[in-house]
Amino acid sequence: MKRTLFTLALSIGGLAQAAPTVPQERLQALAFDPYWIALNHYETGKLGGWRSYVDDPRFFLAPDGENHPDAELAATLKALYAPAGSGDQHAQCAYPARTRWLREQLQLTDLPTPDCAEFTAWFKDIAPHSAVLIFPAAYLNSPSSMFGHTLLRIDQADIDSDNTALLSYALNFGAFIEGMDNSILYAWKGLMGGYPGLFALVPYREKLAEYRSLENRDLWEYRLNLTPEESARMVEHVWELKQIRFDYFFFDENCSFRLLELLEIARPGLELTEQFPITAIPTDTVRAVKDAGLVKGIEYRPSRERELLARAQPLSNDEQQWALRLADAPEHLQSAEFQQVPKDRQALIQDAAFRLQRYRSAAGGRDSASAQRSFALLKSINRNPPPPLAVERPGLPEQGHESRTWQLGAGSRDDRAFAEYGLRMAYHDLNDNLYGFPLGAQIETLQLKLRQYEGNHWQLQNLDLANIRSLTPRNELLQPWSWQVASGLERVLGKDGDERLVTHLNGGVGGTWALSDDMLGFALGTVRVEHNSDFAGFFTPAAGFNTGLLWHNAVGNLSAEASADYFTNGEVRRSLSLNQQWEISRNLGLRLSAKRDFSQLASPQNEVSLELKWYHY
Structure with a gap:
């Protein structure tokens, strides 16, 4: 569709500006520049030549662009000079990262100025300023998450001053699954590239709830030292990949490998993906990002399960039984037997009961009865608050x-x-x-x-x-x-x-x-x-x-x-x-x-x- 629209635009006689004449040697040098190779996700083919990891013809402007970086560059340069009246369908709107790079490399000062309203609104909403690499720890009960997972959080400029991390966006690459494949079929298709992989930007709070609550996974947040310009460059390329399919393979062309490609777009000169020619295990990719000097800080978010176990750890067996009873029936809070328990122990017990109730609600679905139980326990906690919960941080996964x-x-x-x-x-x-x-x-x-x-x-x-x-x-x-x-x-x-x-x-x-x-x-x-x-x-x-x-x-x-x-x-x-x-x-x-x-x-x-x-x- 992109190729068709751009061809129609270029065919309108007399309206298109002519692309500048660039020496062939210069075009060839740009076509095989590492950054152009990264922008189009090329790799050297098994029998020589080039092939792109992108498995979607809609991504390429040249008919043979998947295998010919020079043809794709020539087609892109020509499309950038199409009439500006095509608006959001213009190549500059569809390929902002390509446009930026070619403008800088060739000093293109005479480009048309289409109105990219859709991209401009999308980019303004995300407002990229910095990025955080998120590593949800391994989760054995999910075939696709047994080795862990990685995603990126895109933060705005006021993330620290206003504590607005939950308003950020999570950038995730994952397998797109239609229907209900069983675990064996899921594993087989995942190993053999039977699922398309897609990038998605979703509110970070949704991913946080999914991993910490529904799957009970610890989260590690690696604050990256990307500049605002580098973060913007990466997000521009994500726009180019919107609804573009890659083949998804569990062991190599997976969530972690695709994010390494984005980091190479953000900071030209990084060599991350070449370290993973056979497999890309998430912990290994986190280690590679850290070894490349991209990490400036690490934060740990324990799962709800780990928080519950940490709160219950100092409780005796009898006190844990009390927590079970209170989670099932908060009315026991007012019983004479519970009132005889020392106040400091009551505080620990009811907090453990509240955390157990929330844990159960996340796993089995929240209904009005569970909400009422949680509210009753929360009111009692407010009257007799426990000491702050200290969760011991486990060893860093990349170490x-x-x-x-x-x-x-x-x-x-x-x-x-x-x-x-x-x-x-x-x-x-x-x-x-x-x-x-x-x-x-x-x-x-x-x-x-x-x-x-x-x-x-x-x-x-x-x-x-x-x-x-x-x-x-x-x-x-x-x-x-x-x-x-x-x-x-x-x-x-x-x-x-x-x-x-x-x-x-x-x-x-x-x-x-x-x-x-x-x-x-x-x-x-x-x-x-x-x-x-x-x-x-x-x-x-x-x-x-x-x-x-x-x-x-x-x-x-x-x-x-x-x-x-x-x-x-x-x-x-x-x-x-x-x-x-x-x-x-x-x-x-x-x-x-x-x-x-x-x-x-x-x-x-x-x-x-x-x-x-x-x-x-």
Whole structure:
């Protein structure tokens, strides 16, 4: 549509100003200038040449503009001189960032002056002055948010003096999903680029409510040192991308990668996207922005869940039971039994009850009854206010270990020695270096391990597509379920003492409990479906359990686990394992593992290994 309108405008004889004659050498230099490449989101093609990340022909003015930066520049320069009467449809109105750059580079003083009323009103409403990079922490219950997320907040000039952050706009890039795809289809299409990705500007208060309340995610705000001119340049380019489609890929061309492109538009000369040729994990991109010297301040906003747990932490079990009763029925505030509780403890209890009520309302929807309960509790809090809530700030996510892991190990399985070589694309397991990650969370994708036995016998030990575990402790106030899911190829005991490479899909659900500040105990019921050449059926199901302890100690993380699978064909497979990781540095760990496997098909086997893990993007 843009190309058609501009062609019609240019065809009106006698009304168009002629574009200046620019030497071909100068045009070629501009066409391959890094900033023009960034404005059009070009990358070098796999077989040479150029291709744009933009997957929408409406973005380009030249028919072959997607692959030819020089053709797109020539078409743009010509369109800028179209008659001014086309108003908002004029190229200068549709491409303000291109217009600004070409005007500066070519000293274009004779451009027509169309009335860009729509863009002018939009830009005035946003009034960009500065920017903040927002990182909502990882949320395991959403496939698209398991690795965290990034977005930008665009602030006005009076943000600090008037404390108007909630009136700012959030700039977000995300997958546009029509219909109700199930989780498996969603994950598959997200991995394969099956969804279009779009930029959106929405009020920041809406995103804040979504992440802190509905998804119970901590927020990190990284104040960027962009100047007003740099912030304006970035927002102008966002206008050019309005309703323009990109293919969305979870692991590389995602929310974080697209925002890095915008920062390269804001500040020419930044080289951020080239650091992420394969994957763009949000924490890695935050680290890249920080390492580039763009961050001048960091603020932390805890989720409602974290605030509730912090307020409930000093309460005894009896006091937490009071909080539960008050959240359900605030009339207990006036009971003689509650009035006998010391006033300072009453203040803590009723504040915990109020926060629990708000937490429940956010999760289940607010109705008149919940609003009345909240109001009754709030009135009591005003009469007897608690001390200010202090929430301990967790470790900065970008200071945790990097996401890709190289692994080198040695060990023995019964009487056979082996060396093991591994690569994990992303990103954290239960025993990895803990700083910046919650205890009990595991997200592993695309992990490969090759084993070399004595006699130069090589075998594929395992290939994990995904291995996710969420071990969130239960308490008096909150009762979350723990769960796990894994899929891929792995070695198991087989007939005649051999190991079989099997295909599996398994999952489990259960509970986790905090045995101390640094120790979790968990127990899950599990199900498994397996394709095994030793089994008669193509797929054989099993039911079982997985239980154990996770302890963060002085040198690292220790896990002790017991698991069993009871197959419908009579096979019983059990396992005991112990793992201790020493945290040598942020990006280096040493792990000692011991395991004993049992099977109806073979004698028990013991395995001990020592593995060096290097976390490196």
